Amino acid sequence: MAASLYLVAGKTTDSVTHGFLPAAARLGLDTTLLTDRPAAHAGTHDGPLVECDVSDFREIIAAVDGEPAAIFSNSDFLQAPAALAAAYFGLPAKDWRAAARAKNKALMRRHLASLDPVFSADARRVPADAPYPLVLKPREGVASEDVFLVRDAAELATRRDEIAAHRDDPLVAEEYLPGRLHTLETLGDGRELRVLGSFRTTLSPPPFFVEERLEWTAPPPETPQILKQLEALGVGFGACHTEFVVHDGRARIIEVNYRLIGDHCDFLLADLLGVPLFEEILNVHLGEPLPAWHTPHRRHAIAEPVIADRSGKLTAAPGPLQMDDGPVRLAYRPQRSIGDTVAVTRTNRDYLGTVRAIGSEADEVNAALARFRAAHDWTIA
Known part of the structure; x- marks a missing residue:
């Protein structure tokens, strides 16, 4: 009999629809999707779809039938209830207190005050x-x-x-914390916390904070300071995406998202590492240790969203694409469909889609990405 996974989700995301659900199928798991938005998830999952209040760990527990092998969520909002439900069944899980600290920015600052007062x-x-x-x-x-x-x-x-x-x-x-903005991507199995890599992030001009570009780079030398702060928060199991700034040799956390990086950078990360990343994340929730990975050879990669510059109706845009431009591998995944009404919010919600590019040299990656954008139209009427 196949092991049973309960995947806890709110709104639909490509990370779940095109990442974790297919990964669960490849692992041979009997997956039940628990959600408070069943209509949104209709057609995204071949297995059971159960409606429940996923913000309440008691409702998640009540919706579980039999002996689950794992209870997992990739939602920012649902980490603590999913962790509490997993703990009820004695399953590998994040510490619910760490999940609460990561989500609640006031709690995070209070907990880190002795290490990094902000x-x-x-x-x-x-x-x-x-x-x-x-x-x-x-x-x-x-x-x-x-x-x-x-x-x-x-x-x-x-x-x-x-x-x-x-x-x-x-x-x-x-x-306000000045400095160069970075991310730290980690994955832990409860015994080891592995650094997967880091992106350098380019933001829009103030007063807004829209992420305009993420560029793969070696983690900065100040990274151990962030790892110490994550340890203090109790972060050490499953995937985590941390945003931090480095200024004058000091690394300071902006926020901790106790889940896999989003906005299609998760797919870029999997491609860069050359490993079945979504499967490995599910495996640690099944109690498996992290496998040995070979460090990928030096590559350059960029994730660059196409950002709406006006409100209106999206009347032209490319669909999902994968292509090679010489030695550079390109992929595009839309986040809005033709016919959608777009309202500019000056947030990451303004993304129409994201272009991912991987190559060996920065110049060739930048040139291929520029050619891709020039060759396609995104029209808002």
Whole structure:
């Protein structure tokens, strides 16, 4: 009898639909998809699809039939409930407390205060002597949504009121951390935490924080500082995507996403490493140790989103593509479909699709990526 996997999901994502579900099938797992949005997932999964309140670990536990082999989620919002449900059944899982700390930015700052003190306050109670500029953001937000750089108390109040007009979850105001932005991609099996690699991230101009380009690079020499902070948070199992800045030899965490990197960089990471990454992540949740991997030869890679520059209806755009441009391997996966209405938000939600390029040299990768973008049209009417 096949081992049973319960995959806990909210909204549909390519990471689940085209990554983890096919990986589970290749592993021969009997997969049940638990979700509070069954209509959205209809047609993405051949196995059982069960509706439940996936934000509540008790509802996840109640939805499990029999003896599961693993309970897994790749959602930012569902790490803690999935971890609690897995712990109930005695399964390998993330520490639910670490998952809660990673998701809740106020808890994260409080927990790391002895290692790396960063000013952080409830956005409604920011003291007059706060170290402006500050970054205003939802306490448990994602995708740079409603994240703004504010330079004084008046601007803070204006932005706070703008956000409150369309969402009512808590906001925090944090000290702005200068420096070069990096990511750290890790995978742990409970015994070893393996660094998979790092991207250098290019952001849009302030006051917004849209990720415009991610470039594969060696982890900076300050990376051990981040690993120490992740250890303090309790991060050490499964996939984790950490964003941090380096300035004057000091590495400081911006946020911890206790799941695999998204926006199609997960597929780029799998291609770069040359390993079945999605399967290996599921395997650690099945109790398997990390296998030995050969370090890939030096390659250059870029993930570059195509970003909407206006609101309207998407009337022309390429579909999924894979092609070679000389020695450079290119792939494109759309995040919006022709006919979709696009509203510019100045967040990562403005992505129309992402181009991935892998080659041996930076110049050839950049040139191939530029040719690809010039050869295709994305039209918003």
